[in-house]
Amino acid sequence: MTDGPGHATYVDRALDLFADFGDREALVGGGRRITYTEAAALVRAMAAALTRHGVRPGSAVLVTVANAVEGPLLQLALHLIGCRTMWVAPVTARREVDEFLRRARPDALVYDARDPASLGPELTAALPGVPVCCLGPGGAGPDLTAATDPAGSVALPAAVRAPESFLQTSGTTGTPKLVHHTESFYAQILTLAADFRAAGFPLLRHLSHSPMWLASGQITTLFNLFTGGVLFLRDDWDPVAFVATVQRERINSTFVTPPMLYELLDHPALVGADFSAMFMFNVGAGPAAPARLRQAIARFGPVLRIVYGLSEAVVITALPGLIDDPEHPQRLRSCGRPYGDVRIEIRDDDGTVLPPGRDGEVWVHTRLSFAGYHGQPELTAQTLVDGWVRTRDIGHLDDDGFLYLVDRAHDMIVTHRRNWAIFCRPIEDALAGHPQVRAAAVIGVPDETVGEVPYAYVVTAPDATVTEAELIDLVTAELNEMWAPAGVEFVDRLPVNRSVKVDKRALRAQYAARGAAAVGT
Incomplete structure (x- = not known):
């Protein structure tokens, strides 16, 4: 002491x-x-x-x-x-x-x-x-x-x-x-x-890519140290180094995001690699495609564990021992059941608790929840209500208590192998700061490597000469490379809804339709 x-x-x-x-x-x-x-x-x-x-x-x-x-x-x-x-x-x-x-x-x-x-x-x-x-x-x-x-x-x-x-x-x-x-x-x-x-579980030899500035990094790091295991820390993600470390150090626990998992599954370094020591292979920070989870189960066995949490409520659900269950195939899309003392309610916009199968906002009550937002009492009051955390995520519970997320309430783009969250507004503001730009809207679009990337729709002045490359460079300089749009599409106007707000749902449909048309050609 x-x-x-x-x-x-x-x-x-x-x-x-x-x-x-x-x-x-x-x-x-x-x-x-x-x-x-x-x-x-x-x-x-x-x-x-x-x-x-x-x-x-x-x-x-x-x-x-x-x-x-x-x-x-x-x-x-x-x-x-x-x-x-x-x-x-x-x-x-x-x-x-x-x-x-x-x-x-x-x-x-x-x-x-x-x-x-x-x-x-x-x-x-x-x-x-x-x-x-x-x-x-x-x-x-x-x-x-x-x-x-x-x-x-x-x-x-x-x-x-x-x-x-x-x-x-x-x-x-x-x-x-x-x-x-x-x-x-x-x-x-x-x-x-x-x-x-x-409980008599084996001592963990956990390989972590989650830094301490993430809430998930805090709990991962300290939990492993408090159990008396060995914590292996890496700052960069590299499938070759990951596989080598797992084999050399007999790693039995780790955490990866879906893009990291996909890259690992597709990498030749995995062929013949020895993962027999693995006890708990955690996957989280974003939704994983069931088809890729089936590949992971076939490769690693029933050691996958799906986890869901937020900075405000670090561990909400877990789905350990993931298997491709023919009686419950839908569970590959689930986040699992409440973890520990967690209670989950699905509520509508009026706060009414919804029955199983109905989509609504996910509300969470747990001792691992946050105490508020520093210097933002109004936002705290909106998010932390009578001890319950409003996640702003949309989903439903099934009759067996499994949680399924169907959408994000926030206009957020989850990108990079580490599933970092970036947002549209700062990118839109940067684009609109160009003297030849009249309006800009940014959406997240799918990307096979990093999950999602920003894509921009821009309205320019009639005589504008600004190019796509110049606008991408502008965002890179003002924010950084991760926030730079993967593409910039010049349009005459942005669609608006009945509230005269930019209709991003229409923009996403426009992008999807263009992609479908390209596939059909």
Whole structure:
């Protein structure tokens, strides 16, 4: 336990677990292999170093770190002090950074100085006078990975605050939101891990591509550490490296998105590869095609586990031991049943609970839900209602309690192998900023490689000379490559509905009809 008169946190309990796990391996990544004994020492040393450099209980610490092996230990160190961690994704669009800083109001900054694409230098410049620490040498602050604390304890101030985290997400307009998770969220992860250990499941050797700035990355990382398993961290997705790691390290647990799964299934590296150690092959963050799931079941066996969750309610449903059941073929489209203490209701627009088989909005009640959106009380009140989370997803339950999602209520594009969410409005605003553009509308269209990509319809001035390539370059410069439209179609006008709003349903139908016509030629 941590010395001193401060409030004992979930981290103190975690460090006791680490002491019990001893010299068992805990973390592997970036060329490092860290035992639980070493992990506990580094958590305490990082906490001491952060305290020496001005970080205090209650400090709001902005963290921009991808999937570094020290990232989970940094989170534990900051929470040991009693900080509020605020994680910003390294892929955050450039125009969102200022809004994020305005909303977060950080008291300190930690970034990975070893990452050449890090936002750290930009954020350092935008936060003059704010204490800065780094993972790795050569940054604007001291290297926390080299921290040592010979005494083996941290002298904390008496008024230690309960730790909490704010994790970045986005709303329908693309405006950054900070999803607030309190210490009770992390204490619940400890409880789930204890239940897992008590059930006698094998120790996990989990290969993770989910960084800590994602809510799914937080629960995946900490759950695996709290069960005493080995967490293998990779920042990049590469099927060849994935297969090699699974075989070399006898990986028995992992998580992939549908595009990652598809790429893996289609890659020659999978031919003859040994996946016999696999115990739990999680698939989530987007819908997976039943045909591809059947291929995965045939290749890996009944170890696939479909999961569904949000930043606001991290684990909602799970469908373990997925099989191609001829008696229930529709279940390959299901997200599974409620996980743990989760309760699910399907409600109509008036809040009335709907019977099985009827589509409506998915409402969720769970102890793993968020506490609100930082600095956005009205949005919090709209989303968190009497302890229930409105997911804004549309779906239904069947008679056996399986959940089926049929649509997303938000105008969101899920893209990239890692299933990152991007939104139409920032792209439309960037396009409309060109002096020759009169109007723009963006939709998500299917893509075999990354799931979905943006596609733009643009109305230009009569004498416009702007080209498709120029507009794509404009979006790339203002946001980044992930947000750039896969195509730009110039039209005379945008369709509108009876409310005189752009009718994106008509645009999607227009795009689909064009594709169908192309197939028929």
